[in-house]
Amino acid sequence: MTAKCLIRMELSRVKPRCVSWFRLLSSVTVLCLASFLASTSNGQTQLVTYFNFNDSNTTADLPGLELTPTIIPSPTNGVSGFTFTSGTTVNLATGDLTGAGQALTVTGGASLVNNGKSFQFTINTVGLTDLALSYATKRSPTGFTTQTLAYSTDGINFTNFGTVTPTSSFVAYSFDLSAVDSLENQTSVTFRYTLMGATNANGNNVFDNIQVTGVPEPSTWVAGILAVGAVGFTQRRRFARLAGCTA
Numbered sequence: 747m748t749a750k751c752l753i754r755m756e757l758s759r760v761k762p763r764c765v766s767w768f769r770l771l772s773s774v775t776v777l778c779l780a781s782f783l784a785s786t787s788n789g790q791t792q793l794v795t796y797f798n799f800n801d802s803n804t805t806a807d808l809p810g811l812e813l814t815p816t817i818i819p820s821p822t823n824g825v826s827g828f829t830f831t832s833g834t835t836v837n838l839a840t841g842d843l844t845g846a847g848q849a850l851t852v853t854g855g856a857s858l859v860n861n862g863k864s865f866q867f868t869i870n871t872v873g874l875t876d877l878a879l880s881y882a883t884k885r886s887p888t889g890f891t892t893q894t895l896a897y898s899t900d901g902i903n904f905t906n907f908g909t910v911t912p913t914s915s916f917v918a919y920s921f922d923l924s925a926v927d928s929l930e931n932q933t934s935v936t937f938r939y940t941l942m943g944a945t946n947a948n949g950n951n952v953f954d955n956i957q958v959t960g961v962p963e964p965s966t967w968v969a970g971i972l973a974v975g976a977v978g979f980t981q982r983r984r985f986a987r988l989a990g991c992t993a
């Protein structure tokens with residue numbers, strides 16, 4: 747028996763195995779793809795960060811978790827400090843079972859030091875599009891009359907995007923930033939609140955249930971699908987080569 751003949755016999759033994767490898771790997775690829783799709787939100791709006799202040803701190807809260815970021819007095823021109831008072835269920839995030847709890851409170855401060863002062867927080871929006879900010883707020887009779895909202899992608903240059911005139915009871919305010927493409931897919935996006943108009947040291951504004959939402963970029967999950975597909979294809983070729991099915 748010639749060497750050529752021996753090789754041909756060996757190949758005929760291996761080829762049926764190639765077919766089953768192909769089937770197995772195709773199934774694995776499909777399963778990976780299905781689980782990947784199930785694990786993504788497929789372009790639906792999701793909570794990016796959330797502050798309910800029910801633990802009386804300024805670190806973000808998601809159900810059961812304590813996550814960054816943290817609300818801080820702005821590094822330049824920051825408010826003198828925060829206190830916590832009774833909160834609200836207005837603008838409570840879906841699925842948050844912790845209730846009204848506490849809320850972030852800023853007073854006019856001695857000599858009305860906090861008029862014109864700011865607080866802020868910074869988030870990462872990589873892979874996100876169509877951002878929106880919402881929160882509940884109210885004022886006491888001598889508290890700040892105006893809240894100016896601004897965003898920044900460098901923490902230095904801010905662009906105003908809204909003004910809120912709080913009333914004596916909690917009201918939710920929402921800002922759709924989906925048209926502001928410069929905020930999307932950024933490692934650092936800062937939201938800043940600047941307060942004006944308090945007429946008494948104890949006059950205050952109260953903030954609760956600050957939400958930032960976004961939509962995962964289509965490119966993120968499409969890239970994921972392509973990556974899973976590419977892995978499956980590469981594995982198929984590798985196994986086929988090992989089994990002698992292709993060059």
Ligand SMILES: [Ca+2]
Binds near residue numbers: 799833849954
């Ligand atoms: Ca609260």
Ligand SMILES: [Ca+2]
Binds near residue numbers: 800
């Ligand atoms: Ca917290």
